[in-house]
Amino acid sequence: MPSENYVFDIERNDGKGSIRHDRFQVPKKKISTVLEGLTYISENLDGTLAFRHSCRMEICGSCSMSINGKPRMACSTIADSLNSEVIRVSPLPHYEVIKDLVVDIDPFFEKYKSVKPYIIRKDEEEHNKELLQTPEQFKLYEQYSMCIKCGLCLAACPISGSDENYIGPAALAAALRYNLDSRDQGSNVRLDITGGENGTALCHYAGECSEVCPKDVDPSKAIQILRRSGIAHELKQFFRREKDARR
Amino acid sequence: MPGGNTGIIGWFNFLHKGIGFFAYAMHRISGIVIVLYLYLHFFVLSNLLRGGVTFNSLITSFTYGPYDIFIVMDILLSLVIFYHGANGIRLMLNEAGLGLKHHKLLFFVFESVAMILMLLFLYYAWQVLLSGAGV
Structure with a gap:
């Protein structure tokens, strides 16, 4: 006979290296998502449990955590869909833990910023009207603009787990998003960054970033496209240097 | 993120992972075996x-x-070499931007062809061994 409760097995971490597992009984009829389960625990069983959340609708990207061994958003993970009465929750791998399920997301955003994820214009000071774009031009990068910066891709990427300098899937997908934007004129700057030693060359196409992405951004595909553009860019640079040297 | 790193061990944790990760991890293991x-x-x-x-x-x-x-x-060894070779060709195509939409299907197709070729190779190698021509 199925139990009336879920058992939440939560990895508690004080951020100083001390780790323990706490188990909480959460009534099935009281919750739908894993985030609701965590909120129930926080409000009724243990007020010291630390976890991030905000929008509760997979928009803000705050409640990323490892649920039953896989990086997922707690707000959009239906407890019943896990087909298990025991729900194991732990902080995202590949991030420093601050407390319990709260991880330090700063390195993720530092990497994200490193690819210059904004429109770069050569006529920055000159244009004084809206930059127009057709629906077809928008479609080119729409998929990659759906990223909510939840950081799940970086947690799932085996390369990010073994090389902390790797820029990571989210940042590389963002680089492609802006490179494909018809209003942008900074693709060469970004290709220099993504084609560097910590960029696309480190990706070995495990595809886990795309498997866990809640918004179907498909970062692994973006990285391969970026890699191809990077090779073309590098060849162009090489022949330009050769040409200049001959002069 | 030094404290959060799973290191190289994380490359071989197959649990809750997709077929792409399996291909990736096996590519590494087969590569190490070939080098050894x-x-x-x-x-x-x-x-x-x-x-x-x-x-x-x-x-x-x-x-x-x-x-x-x-x-x-x-x-x-032949299993490892055929697997590594087939997946390597798939990766080269994918990393050149070809077949990205169907990379999982490509994995199955390339590996299936590689396994058929491997069985053919083993059959003929066995025939040579039995005839004593290879000794």
Whole structure:
């Protein structure tokens, strides 16, 4: 006979290296998502449990955590869909833990910023009207603009787990998003960054970033496209240097 | 993120992962096996420097009598090489931007073709071994 409760097995971490597992009984009829389960625990069983959340609708990207061994958003993970009465929750791998399920997301955003994820214009000071774009031009990068910066891709990427300098899937997908934007004129700057030693060359196409992405951004595909553009860019640079040297 | 790193061990954690991760991890394992085999191969060949008699006796000890297990290892080696080669070609295509939409299907197609080729290779190798032409 199925139990009336879920058992939440939560990895508690004080951020100083001390780790323990706490188990909480959460009534099935009281919750739908894993985030609701965590909120129930926080409000009724243990007020010291630390976890991030905000929008509760997979928009803000705050409640990323490892649920039953896989990086997922707690707000959009239906407890019943896990087909298990025991729900194991732990902080995202590949991030420093601050407390319990709260991880330090700063390195993720530092990497994200490193690819210059904004429109770069050569006529920055000159244009004084809206930059127009057709629906077809928008479609080119729409998929990659759906990223909510939840950081799940970086947690799932085996390369990010073994090389902390790797820029990571989210940042590389963002680089492609802006490179494909018809209003942008900074693709060469970004290709220099993504084609560097910590960029696309480190990706070995495990595809886990795309498997866990809640918004179907498909970062692994973006990285391969970026890699191809990077090779073309590098060849162009090489022949330009050769040409200049001959002069 | 030094404290949060799973390191190289994380490359081999198959649990809750997709087929792409399986392909990735097996590519690494097969690559390591091939490199180790290469060194073993060089070691065995280096015995040629000690003369034909020494080399032949070494090879005979590897392939006959209680050491027949080396034939099983040869079969496993061919499995590793065919797997690694097929997945390598798929990765080259994907990394050149080809077949990205169907990379999982490509994995199955390439590996299936590789396994058929491997079985053909093993069949003919076995025939050669039975006829004694390879000895």
